[in-house]
Amino acid sequence: MKIGEIAKAAGVTASRIRFYEKRGIIPPALRGENGYRDYSPDLVGTLRYIDQAQRLGFTLREIVDVEPGTGEHPVSCTVAIELLTEKLAAVDEVIAEAKERKQRIKALIAELDKTEAL
Amino acid sequence: MKIGEIAKAAGVTASRIRFYEKRGIIPPALRGENGYRDYSPDLVGTLRYIDQAQRLGFTLREIVDVEPGTGEHPVSCTVAIELLTEKLAAVDEVIAEAKERKQRIKALIAELDKTEAL
DNA sequence: ATAGGGTTTAAACCTAGGTTTAAGGTCAAG
DNA sequence: CTTGACCTTAAACCTAGGTTTAAACCCTAT
Known part of the structure; x- marks a missing residue:
């Protein structure tokens, strides 16, 4: 497959694929005689x-850590679970922070509402 | 006050203050004879x-919208409440998305746990 | 053979919110 | 009179994840 085809099939842009290759997130593509990248549908x-x-x-760095672009098989299941668990904690933190922001914004609104009611 | 003093007092860096001035978030500082910025403690x-x-x-763009750096007084209370309410909705969205991410990560972990148990 | 669409590369550009650096001026103390 | 701390500026640099552009090459249909 040419880069445009696989890009369409995967729902990403061609430039993004080239970018991933440059970053080592995916292995370097094979090349046709014309120099075009030639991809397996895999x-x-x-x-x-x-x-x-x-x-x-x-x-992307985390993604590379789990599945190096060199074509090696993914890291062990155990490691993947560890990383997912870490990410879960991070997401929890995001939620907690957002909730706190929410409360503070609500408090500000309430305060301004009072002021306006004067 | 010189920039270093006010920076310390406000808990921000001097370079950040210069940056804000450049962006029009705060009004241009008065200058002493030596060219140094001279700030009111206000x-x-x-x-x-x-x-x-x-x-x-x-x-920063939103902050400027509420209180232009040109030294004008803040926008009306009503407008501020509108902006805060918009931001509240945005924060709610962040929370909702994060929760969805959380569920999906949890599902992935559960799946991997099952795999590993085999 | 020529127009169009797809591909190649490197390099510049983008957002956001700054920090860092270089090269220099100023000020107070010792 | 010099050392050190502080100030000035413009411009480059940083993260992250790309997009855009320029200049060139390739392929297919007409």
Whole structure:
């Protein structure tokens, strides 16, 4: 598959794929005679996986740590669970902080409402 | 007050204050004969206010919208309440998204746990 | 053969909110 | 009179994750 095809299939942009390759997140593509990148359809799954992981809040660095782009198989299940658990804690922290912000904003609104009622 | 003094008093860095001035978030400082910025202690409150607002999740652009750096008085209470209410909704969205991420990560962990138990 | 679409590269650009650096001026103390 | 702390500026740099652009090459259809 050419880069445009696989990009469409995976729902990402071609430039993003080149960027991932440059960053070592995916292995360097094979090349056709013309120099075009030539992908196995298998990479579609990997690209979707990366996209999902990013949506879950993982940075590219974290994604690389779990599944190095060198084509090696993923890290052990145990390690993956550890990383997921860490991320879970981080997400909990995000939620807690956001809730606190929410309360403070609500308090501010209440205060301004009082002021306006004068 | 010189910039270092007010920075310390407000709990921000001097470079941040210069940056705010450049961005028009605070009015240009008066200058002494030597060219040094010369601040009224009143600005301490403004700087603290900006810092707080940022912690509440407001961008500098939003902060400027509420209180233009040109030295004008703040926008009406009504407008401020509107902006705070918008931000409240945005924070709610952040919370909702984070919760969804959390559930998905938990599901992944559960799945991996099952796999590992095999 | 030529127009169009797709591909290649490196390098510049983008957001946001600053920090860091370089090169210099100022001020108070010793 | 010099040392050290502070101030000035513009401009470069930083993170993160890309996008955009320029200049060139390739392929297919007409």
